[in-house]
Amino acid sequence: MLSKDKLRKKFLKIRKLKYFEVTKNYFNPLNKVLNSFSQKKEIYLSIYYPSNYEVNTLSFLEILRTKKKIISLLPSLTNKNNMVFCKWNYLDVLKVNKYGMLEPAPNQDHFIPDIMLVPLLVFDKYNHRLGYGKGYYDNFLNKYLKKNKTILTIGVAFSFQKYDKLPTSKLDVKLDYILTENKMIKQ
Secondary structure: OOOHHHHHHHHHHHHHHHOOOOOHHHHOHHHHHHHOOOOOOOEEEEOOOOOOOOOOOHHHHHHHOOOOOEEEEEEEEOOOOOEEEEEOOOOOOOEEOOOOOEEOOOOOOOOOOOEEEEEOOEEOOOOOEEOOOOOHHHHHHHHHHOOOOOOEEEEEOOHHHEOOOOOOOOOOOOOOEEEOOOOEEEO
16 A cells, blocks of 8 residues: 555646646536535535645636625634634635645634535545645544534545545544545545
8 A cells, every 4th residue: 555645746746647627517516515504594615725736616616606695715724733714705815825825814703614625635435535744624624523513524626536545544534525527426
């Protein structure tokens, strides 16, 4: 079995070579998920600002603008190496964080997402994921899921990012779904 570091390097290269721009149709399966939250007055949905050949979630924002009760959130890193989620609209100003990724200023109000679209480098048939290795998403989810918060997690990927079985630790959080251009996978 390949180590997490070797898998990260391998799939960064694969994603760069095989990347393609997704259409709005890619996100159609999320309508069913959003409809399952219809009883809520507001739905806090975290997305990520794409970088480094990640699936481009920005086209999904156009769809969200027509849905009044959905509040878009973006992750922002804190000085304590934690991640928080801040409201963000498509044209709001962003800053570059220490990893070169765009994020809202963390001095805004923070929100706990109802639904999280999670970036990843590789996923497996058990809905485990590997990210960039800093543990921000896993740390956030471990903290809030232990407090009985229900956060629906959806990994966003290309189908070619699938690997049979990833090495995992007790800190790794299994995702509820993986969304690819072919289908939405539930474990």
